[in-house]
Amino acid sequence: MQINIGSAERALRLILGIVLVALPFLAGLSALWTWVSVIVGLVLVVTGVVRFCPIWALLGIRTGGRE
Structure with a gap:
């Protein structure tokens, strides 16, 4: 599994994910x-967290990798 999520996208995913998990409560x-x-x-x-998105891998998109 290669890293295909960069630092900025990782931070955005983590913040948005935490907000979406907390939102219903x-x-x-x-x-x-x-x-x-x-x-x-x-x-x-x-x-x-794992810095890998299977959908990005299928589409050939990489926002990071050699960090």
Whole structure:
């Protein structure tokens, strides 16, 4: 697994992911939007932590790599 997420994108994914995971608990979203928000948030956090996005790999996109 090669790194394909750069530092700036990593920071953005981590921040946005944490916000999306916390949002349902702070805003009282409906059940459907709670699940959507938490799942998308967790995917962003995991891809930010491991610095690899499978969708970017399929599309041949690299925002980082040799850092």
